[in-house]
Each structure stands twice: as structure tokens, then as C-alpha cells.
Amino acid sequence: MIDHRRHHPALVLFKIGKLIRNSIFIIFILFVFQADNDGPLFVYGRYAFLLIFALSIVSIILNWLMTTYTLDDQRFYLRRGIFSKTDQSIPFSKIQNINRHTSFFHRMLGLTSIRFETGIAGEDATVSFEVATKKEAARLESMVQEHKESLDVEPDTADGTEDSSETENAPISQKQPEQRTIHFQPTRRDLLKASMTSFSFLLLIPLLASLYYNVAEFFSLEERLDSIGASLLGSPWVIAIAVAVIIAASFTFGIIHTFIKYGKYEISSDSERVHIKKGVVSEASFSIAKERVQAVEMTQTFSKRVLGLAEVKLISAGSLSVGAEDLNISSLYPFLPKQKAYALVAELLPGYQIQEDMQRLPRRALWLRILKPSWFWLIATAALFFFQPQFLSISQTWWIASILLLIIIFTSRLLDFLHTRYLLNEELIQLKDGGFTSTLFVTKREKIVEVEITQNRIQRAFGLSSLKTATRARPIHTSYLNDVPDALAGNFRLWYRDRTKEIKLDGSS
Known part of the structure; x- marks a missing residue:
């Protein structure tokens, strides 16, 4: 067993970035919008925020220093804790799903994240590497896969020395990666259908409304907009043009949102696993052993039924989420044509032949x-x-x-x-x-x-x-x-x- 190693140093930057993202609203209130406010609430609030922020950064660095991992050919060995040490051992045989997620931050630094899901309940149900090099992630995944393959094809060596000697003298051939079969990649027409069916074009209106109310709370926009609105509402042509612009912007926003989410969607498989990739800016991948699939669920909303679409989900014994983000990656594709969905299930899982x-x-x-x-x-x-x-x-x-x-x-x-x-x-x-x-x-x-x-x-x-x-x-x-x-x-x-x-x-x- 090799020595324990720490996670990638960029994990510190990643966690500090998340800390800043989660604190951005408080930062704007204390140091931008109310920067000139000398009230006790804001003065002491700034000191308290800076103190908590500094302690959080120290905690992030100490956690990175004290959290280590290693593995052999059978299991992960994890160690974490600043004041109280916790050692954890997770066998490869318990791992059911393997998720990869490459956010925009990861892509900038040439990194990725990988997560191993088990069927164990509780906080220790996953082995997560939030930041890792692509080479290290591939090494971890290959060791898990090789262990599972060795269990599936374990030779029977208890029949005498003659067989064992033949095995020793036999040439060792390295197993080549199995070729994947691509079953589905959405076309532009599929993405356009998805943007209409998902009603993602409606997201622009509440987004603008939320932005307006948050900004108007600190700037006196209502008086200015009231005077502008009174002059604009006096002309029906201006109203018609404004409505047309809002509708066009909403549909454009919906199409762009759908393309970013499903633009590089790919469903593939090999003899043992189903693989799903998605995302343009933030990439995510997921693989599940076919034998781990417990059921198939096909859902049709009213709008999807009208357009002949359906969403197919794989129900697995393990969790199908990637980190804290809900990537809905258990879904094969949320906007599959109904007949294509039936055929896709039969191709990926021959044991699940859906009959109409x-x-x-x-x-x-x-x-x-x-x-x-x-x-x-x-x-x-x-x-x-x-x-x-x-x-x-x-x-x-x-x-x-x-x-x-x-x-x-x-x-x-x-x-x-x-x-x-x-x-x-x-x-x-x-x-x-x-x-x-x-x-x-x-x-x-x-x-x-x-x-x-x-x-x-x-x-x-x-x-x-x-x-x-x-x-x-x-x-x-x-x-x-x-x-x-x-x-x-x-x-x-x-x-x-x-x-x-x-x-x-x-x-x-």
C-alpha cells in the first residue's frame, strides 16, 4: 500500500471560490451598497464578517492538510479531521456508480472531479475527489474497474499445480479498453424541441424580476422607471415592439440555456456499463453498471405527450447526483421521442423490453x-x-x-x-x-x-x-x-x- 497523499492543492482555491460565491451577497451589502453607512450594525457587521471569513479560510487550509487518501488493489483508505482523526476504508466491491464532473473552473486549470457512489447509507456513502488531475482521476477509475473485472472473471486455480504452472508461463496480455457504442446524440431539432417543452424560455422573466427587486432595494430606480414607463406606455407601437423584444429575448434565452445544458449530450454503452455525458460549459459524466439498474421509469408530462416525447430514468441502488449539484444525470435524456425511448432502453438494457x-x-x-x-x-x-x-x-x-x-x-x-x-x-x-x-x-x-x-x-x-x-x-x-x-x-x-x-x-x- 502506498503512502497517504493529499488532495490536489487547487482544492483550496476551489473551496475559497465557493466561500466567496456563497458570501457575495453579504459582501455587496456590507462593502458596496452600504459602504458609507457608519451605523453600529454595519460597522461591527463588517468586522464580524471579516473574522468569520478569515477563520473559514484557515479551516479550509487545515482540512486540506489533514485530509489524505490512498488505495490498494481492493479498497480506498481515507483519513480526515483536524482535532479528531477519522479513518475510513471503503472496498471497491461496494462502489456502484462513478460520476465525473468538470466545471468551468476545472476546465480553466485542466482538472476534473470524480465521485464514487456506494450503496452504503449515511454521510460515508461516497468517495469524493472534488479536484483532481485527469490522469489521477483516470487512475482511480481504472483501479476500481480492474478490481470489478477481476471479480467477474476470477480464474479457478484450485485444481492442481499443473494448471497453475501453465498460468504462470502464459503470456500476460494487457486488456484493451472496450469500445463504446454511441446510442444517442441530440440534433439541433431535438434541442429546439427541448427548449420549447422544458419552458426554459420562461426563466428570463423571473430572473429579470429578481434582479430588478434586488437592485431597486438599494438604488432609487422606481421613480426613474415610472417616468420612463409613463412616456413609453403612451404609444401602442412602443408597447408592441417592447412585447416582441421580450418574447424574442425569452425564446433566445431558452434556446441558449438548453444548448448549454444539453448541447453535448451523449448516451453510450459497452458490454457492462451505461455511460452518459452532458454539458457545454460545465461538463458531467456518469456511468452505471447494467447489473446495478433496478428499474426503468418513463415519464410523460402533458406537453411532452402532445409532442410525442418522454423522459427515461434509470433507477439505481446508488445515488445518481454529482456533488451538491442536482444534474439530473439519472435521466437518459429528458426529451426523447417515445419510440426512440423504447428502442434505446432495449439497446442499453436487453433485459428490459418494454411492450406497448x-x-x-x-x-x-x-x-x-x-x-x-x-x-x-x-x-x-x-x-x-x-x-x-x-x-x-x-x-x-x-x-x-x-x-x-x-x-x-x-x-x-x-x-x-x-x-x-x-x-x-x-x-x-x-x-x-x-x-x-x-x-x-x-x-x-x-x-x-x-x-x-x-x-x-x-x-x-x-x-x-x-x-x-x-x-x-x-x-x-x-x-x-x-x-x-x-x-x-x-x-x-x-x-x-x-x-x-x-x-x-x-x-x-
Whole structure:
């Protein structure tokens, strides 16, 4: 085992940069906007801020000095702590996902970050290198991968000295990196669709509004803008041009935002892992072993259903986040054409063949859903009747809002009935439900760790039941399917009992 080494020195700059970024608002208030304010609150506030800022920098440097790591051919060895030392050992066999993230800061210095996700719960669930050279990140990743490959193809050497001597004399060939197959790269048309479907063009309006209110709080902009606005609003042509400019700027902003986020998106795979890359300015990559995929989830919002798009997510036993940022990297691609999504899942995971021909719920399930009282509507109607708000000077607005809410609720229940489908075959189960947003859940029988079949009195009268499945993930992923026929519930119970033929129990020796 090699000696412990510290993380890359640029980690100190990285953490100081994050500290400045998190403190920028306070810095502007104390040292820019209120720089001439000699009040005790601001004077002592500046001293307190400088003291806390200096202590934070000292803490960052000490943490870097006291945090070390090393590894052998089987595990990571981590050591950290300033006053209280903590030693941690994480076996490579526990690592499930490998994430890479290269931000703009990393690219400027030719660095990257790498994160190894395990199935262990708690704060010690990951081994994170926030700043590392690309060579070091590749070395760490290759050692983990080589260990996993050695476990998969471990030779049987307990059959005598003759076989072992042949193994010793055999030439050692270095394994070449396996060629990846690229399955999907978005075109310009795909990116344009994504910008429209994600409504990212609407982000500009709240962004400008937030910027205005933050600036107006310290500068007297309202009086100046009131005089300018009064002169501009007097001309209809100026209003039309201003609206056109805002719309054009919003769509341009949405397209640029989508291109930066999904411009270099790539989905590829080899025989063992699925690889996802994304990002133009800030790059992120993720890989997951195909055997670690617990389920596939396909989601369609109302707008995506109209355009024939869908989002496919891989549900894994490990976390799929990269650091503190929510990169949504568990999604294969949020705006895949529906048929392309089915084909892509079949290419990446041959064991998950999604079938569109599924069984619907019986009509009595619709009557049960219509007759079921809506407590949300009753409470909302009571609140509307009590407060009786008025909108656009319309009297008795409360009962109009109550009727509209009731229509929305029954429309959602009708859509949920039309979308709800199910399918059981020898290995897979497919469950689909949802109103305005539908979700298709597909998993293997061996991946389900818990099932529950329930039936209330009303369902018993209609001959219906509810199913619940729990799949291993972090956190546990739970799926529901309500108001299915009793015959399906019985078949599901028998189907799940055959799981014992597929799973392998640990500790059998």
C-alpha cells in the first residue's frame, strides 16, 4: 500500500471560490451598497464578517492538510479531521456508480472531479475527489474497474499445480479498453424541441424580476422607471415592439440555456456499463453498471405527450447526483421521442423490453374513481366559501373557482383511468398510471424486494385491489397501482412467489 497523499492543492482555491460565491451577497451589502453607512450594525457587521471569513479560510487550509487518501488493489483508505482523526476504508466491491464532473473552473486549470457512489447509507456513502488531475482521476477509475473485472472473471486455480504452472508461463496480455457504442446524440431539432417543452424560455422573466427587486432595494430606480414607463406606455407601437423584444429575448434565452445544458449530450454503452455525458460549459459524466439498474421509469408530462416525447430514468441502488449539484444525470435524456425511448432502453438494457400492448383497467374502476369523494375539493370549497375572494371584480367568484377545481379533479381521474395499464410476463412487470403526467414503471421480478396487496371495503364491493412494489434504491423506490381486478392481484401474488427461483441468497455456505 502506498503512502497517504493529499488532495490536489487547487482544492483550496476551489473551496475559497465557493466561500466567496456563497458570501457575495453579504459582501455587496456590507462593502458596496452600504459602504458609507457608519451605523453600529454595519460597522461591527463588517468586522464580524471579516473574522468569520478569515477563520473559514484557515479551516479550509487545515482540512486540506489533514485530509489524505490512498488505495490498494481492493479498497480506498481515507483519513480526515483536524482535532479528531477519522479513518475510513471503503472496498471497491461496494462502489456502484462513478460520476465525473468538470466545471468551468476545472476546465480553466485542466482538472476534473470524480465521485464514487456506494450503496452504503449515511454521510460515508461516497468517495469524493472534488479536484483532481485527469490522469489521477483516470487512475482511480481504472483501479476500481480492474478490481470489478477481476471479480467477474476470477480464474479457478484450485485444481492442481499443473494448471497453475501453465498460468504462470502464459503470456500476460494487457486488456484493451472496450469500445463504446454511441446510442444517442441530440440534433439541433431535438434541442429546439427541448427548449420549447422544458419552458426554459420562461426563466428570463423571473430572473429579470429578481434582479430588478434586488437592485431597486438599494438604488432609487422606481421613480426613474415610472417616468420612463409613463412616456413609453403612451404609444401602442412602443408597447408592441417592447412585447416582441421580450418574447424574442425569452425564446433566445431558452434556446441558449438548453444548448448549454444539453448541447453535448451523449448516451453510450459497452458490454457492462451505461455511460452518459452532458454539458457545454460545465461538463458531467456518469456511468452505471447494467447489473446495478433496478428499474426503468418513463415519464410523460402533458406537453411532452402532445409532442410525442418522454423522459427515461434509470433507477439505481446508488445515488445518481454529482456533488451538491442536482444534474439530473439519472435521466437518459429528458426529451426523447417515445419510440426512440423504447428502442434505446432495449439497446442499453436487453433485459428490459418494454411492450406497448398492455391491459387496461375494467370499467368499474372508473366508476369507483368517480364516486370516490375528493377531500381536497371539499376543504378548498369550504375555504373559498369562508373567504369569498373576488377576481376581476366578479361577484360570487368562489363557486366558479370551486366548479373549475372539480372539473380539473375529475379530468385528472378520467385521464388516470385511461392511462393506467399493467402487464405481467415471466420476468418483467410494467405498471403505468398518472393523470396529466403519466409514469411507466418497468422492473424485473428479482429486483423487487417487497410487495403489498391491499383492499378496502369499497374496492371489495367492486372486486378491485391495490398493488404496491418496493425496489431497492436510495431512497427506496415505491410504485403503486390502484383499482386492479382481484384476478390480477392473485396472479401477481403467484408471480412474485416464483422470485425464489431467480434470486441468490447470501451466506448459503
